[in-house]
Amino acid sequence: MDFNFTEEQTMVRDSLTRLVRENYDWETRRSVVASDSGWRPELWEQLAELGLLGMPFSEADGGFGGGAIDSLIVMEEFGRGLVVEPYVSTVVCAGGFFKHAGTPEQKEDHIGGIVDGSRIYACAYAEPRGRYDLADIETTAKKDGGHYMLNGHKAVVIAAPWATHLIVTARTSGERRDSDGISVFVLDKNTDGVVTRDYPTVDGRRASEIYFENVRVPANGLIGEEGKALPLIERVTDEVIAAQCAEACGAMKCAYEMTVEYSRQRKQFGSPIGKFQVLQHRMVDMFIEYEQSVSMTYLATLKLDAEPDERKRAISAAKVRLGQAAQRIGQDAIQIHGGMGMTDELAIGSYFKRLTVFDSELGNVDHHMKRHVALSAT
Structure with a gap:
């Protein structure tokens, strides 16, 4: 395939190559992965200052008018250094939900937090019995007045130990494998009833098992249309x-x-x-x-x-x-x-x-x- 990047994208790629080379040599990465935190918040701040966290978002959403190709450039260079910082879970996954289905208020609040580096997101979608079926969801979210009551278990949630917020898929109606009745929510990780068990993964990242025990999620935490999120x-x-x-x-x-x-x-x-x-x-x-x-x-x-x-x-x-x-x-x-x-x-x-x-x-x-x-x- 003959594919050429724009001059601006080439400059970004060259800058990323230098950034990874200078900050992610083998010994440095090994010490970071072995540390208690497992990542470097100061590097995340540097990525935000360079504008890399805002590249895929439109200018209307507070970003820099890029898209999927810009994420490709970032991730290819991150792959060369085996970068463990939560770019995918925060910028690509959480950012994607807000970009495609967020309300104006959600976009201003959450995308703004992503772009300036103040918020880290983990996407809790996988369940112990779900395999790779995105519709196989046992976690439930029941409407309770102006809130939803969230209960269930999400498995291998990458970057959850570092997260400030969680994106959670849950069933608001229907049976376990129904394609209808699935909704997406965003909530603060420190919400009462959220229980986590953190652990390192075999490839050097960090993940969590997350249990939701009668977690109250405000109605404005719903992303997109209720029950139609698949x-x-x-x-x-x-x-x-x-x-x-x-x-x-x-x-x-x-x-x-x-x-x-x-x-x-x-x-x-x-x-x-x-x-x-x-x-x-x-x-x-x-x-x-x-x-x-x-x-x-x-x-x-x-x-x-x-x-x-x-x-x-x-x-x-x-x-x-x-x-x-x-x-x-x-x-x-x-x-x-x-x-x-x-x-x-x-x-x-x-x-x-x-x-x-x-x-x-x-x-x-x-x-x-x-x-x-x-x-x-x-």
Whole structure:
């Protein structure tokens, strides 16, 4: 695919490359991930000062008039550094809900908090028995006067330990897997009845199990129309997948480059292992997988504003291709590095972990293959 960025986007990309290189070298990232907090609020403030948190939002919403391509640029560079700061959950996911369905008051309040860096959002959508079905929701929100009473359990809520606010999907009517009756709410994380259990994830991020026990959510915490939120959830989820695909592309490129460099340094039988033809073939295959992934990611990102079925097909096709590529590149990188690749001494192990987890987020290869086939059959 022949795709050229604007001059402004190229400048932003170059600035991000320097930012990640200067702030996210391997030793720095390892110390950040191992710290009690697991992230750097001061770096988040720096991202806000640079305007990166406001790039995808229109000027009318208080942003800088960008869009999905701008998020792609940010996430691809973040993938190169395995950045753990909650850009996806706050800017792409929460920002997407407010951008597409927020009231003027919600946009002014919440998007303003995102752009200036004062608020962190975590999106609580997954449930223990839900698998990848966005309509499989047992968490309930019952109308109670001027409030909703929220009860339920959300699993593996990424960035929740750092969040000031939560975006929660809940069922306001209907049965467990009904497509109708689903609503989206925003609430302060410190609301009475919100109970969290925080833990680190295998790829260096932080997540929480969140339990809602008779949590009172004001009526103005409802985002969009009550009971009709599934299409909105699907749209925002597809935008998140596109951003994560861009992140995976950045991680794949670094994994490939590290592997090539290691093959030039590591010697066996008196010669660099990079001279062995069988390993050269493997590294060429890794490069091809990466290039195909970039093309699929760009195409999917450009399709985010298309008709729903066309958008879903493009996103699922990209998720399948990148899930397969992430597995191939990650595993080949580890194998060429040998036993050292499995230790914390080398950065490649962390790239392998992130690429492995990528496949399981918001639908794995099998799930999106089935989704694409079903959409293509209609």
